[in-house]
């Protein structure tokens with residue numbers, strides 16, 4: 102056993118039962134045990150081996166992880182610091198103070214004394230798999246490492262550290278990472294052969310797979326040096342420095358408070374016109390098929406003010422679109438201050454006919470409050486959000502989407518299934534009827550809204566009739582985007598414990614294919630029906646298929662391709678110029694496939710002026 106691990110006290114005791122007395126004594130005698138009124142929950146242990154009794158590095162923290170600075174100075178203001186959580190600056194202070202040694206009743210406890218957590222210009226290469234949250238988490242991890250002296254490598258072969266942001270949602274997602282790890286291992290070996298005297302490349306696994314598999318990742322694939330869960334990115338510099346000493350380093354501690362509110366993500370793709378902003382983390386819904394609550398932990402929301410601050414910075418940088426991200430964005434609730442905006446002390450109002458598995462959340466600033474404030478920052482910045490849950494769509498949110506020109510008329514409304522018995526087994530908290538009622542209600546408020554969805558094929562107990570019901574739902578709603586997934590049983594989930602994964606894989610695949618086929622048929626009709634419409638698109642860049650075309654997206658997030666070289670404009674300053682990424686352009690839709698729309702550019706415009714200019718143009722036609 103040669104890990105540097107952060108784990109719960111119980112796990113430590115389970116790992117080292119023979120040292121129970123010593124561990125208890127250290128925790129009890131630590132200076133913090135008087136300052137923290139709740140039981141000390143964590144231990145950071147570095148044991149050379151369980152046999153030599155060498156506890157040469159030990160510190161304790163509460164669940165909201167005060168930093169070492171706090172640990173070494175647990176005097177005044179400690180409770181204030183606890184409620185605020187550590188900032189990035191605090192973290193740097195932690196590194197600087199890392200050499201302090203503390204004597205706990207005569208027991209010498211050195212804090213990382215021989216680890217310098219500074220990256221010293223080591224080059225880090227990032228690979229990101231999984232959902233958009235992972236893209237944003239990569240940017241958070243990179244911001245933390247950059248602040249700590251690391252630099253970014255653009256070529257994997259030139260890097261000193263390779264960090265893989267992983268996903269566990271389905272077995273296939275994990276298989277892809279295992280395969281990739283084999284390649285990374287060969288890279289590591291090659292470097293060793295070619296440059297035997299250079300420090301070996303370090304491989305770190307971050308994100309959901311790190312959280313799910315923990316130390317098992319290292320014991321299965323010995324090329325892995327660092328395992329870091331979604332709530333532990335602040336600890337990355339320390340984990341990498343431990344890895345630099347030749348040991349493996351693991352931190353998979355989940356937090357009830359961590360939102361990285363104070364970490365300004367550093368964009369990996371700096372040329373993009375759009376950016377992701379995490380507004381909340383974790384999920385309390387516990388759908389029976391889903392691993393996310395176990396890999397991402399409990400739901401918590403980031404304070405509104407820090408989100409608005411980030412939106413302002415992005416607007417100043419000229420970005421034209423932000424997507425608010427969370428596992429469950431619309432159950433957002435900022436309880437960090439006593440202010441309650443829309444309805445004071447209100448309880449969460451579910452969409453009609455929808456239930457939650459947890460107690461209704463009370464007070465705080467809600468998703469509609471956030472959406473309203475975000476939309477006020479820059480009227481020329483488009484706002485999107487994902488992923489919402491159908492249960493949390495109060496009318497305030499729908500009216501905002503309808504009334505604000507910069508909130509896109511697009512709602513992701515994951516249905517998962519069209520069969521009531523399957524929805525019940527999935528514990529989604531709604532029936533087909535209540536879902537359809539919500540769809541109709543949304544359409545009555547926002548008639549031109551685009552709806553998208555996720556579907557799972559072959560969930561436990563799903564019959565052919567259940568599957569037909571899902572196909573029917575797809576035909577009725579006509580989604581602009583639908584993702585279909587064959588069900589993949591995940592350990593720890595409700596389904597794993599209580600249900601039978603009884604649909605054979607070939608049937609799951611066949612049904613998933615049928616769902617995708619019906620979706621494509623319906624979306625083709627939906628897209629073709631848009632021919633002749635004048636739509637607003639935001640230009641993203643060159644089309645991937647042709648250097649003569651530009652690609653943009655309309656409100657529904659559907660890709661629209663327009664020809665490039667015909668675009669010269671009588672712009673405000675009288676200059677003519679080609680269209681470029683970040684421009685809003687009115688286009689006439691001329692054709693469609695199931696994947697994209699094609700259009701001709703009409704005029705350069707703004708988000709706020711598009712409607713009036715379009716009406717004017719139609720008057721003259």
Ligand code: SAH
Pocket residue numbers: 270271390391392393427428429488489490515517555556557586587588589590591
């Ligand atoms: N928070 C989001 C979903 C995150 S996961 C939401 O509730 O919509 C994205 C999608 O993956 C889910 O909507 C679901 O369709 C699919 N999914 C989740 N777990 C799965 C599993 N075990 N097997 C197959 N698909 C799954």
Ligand code: SF4
Pocket residue numbers: 384385386387388391392393394428429490
């Ligand atoms: Fe998973 Fe359900 Fe939470 Fe979405 S709402 S992340 S599907 S548990």
Ligand code: F3S
Pocket residue numbers: 230231232233234235267268269270308309392393396397
């Ligand atoms: Fe995958 Fe984790 Fe996102 S499991 S889908 S990376 S939240």
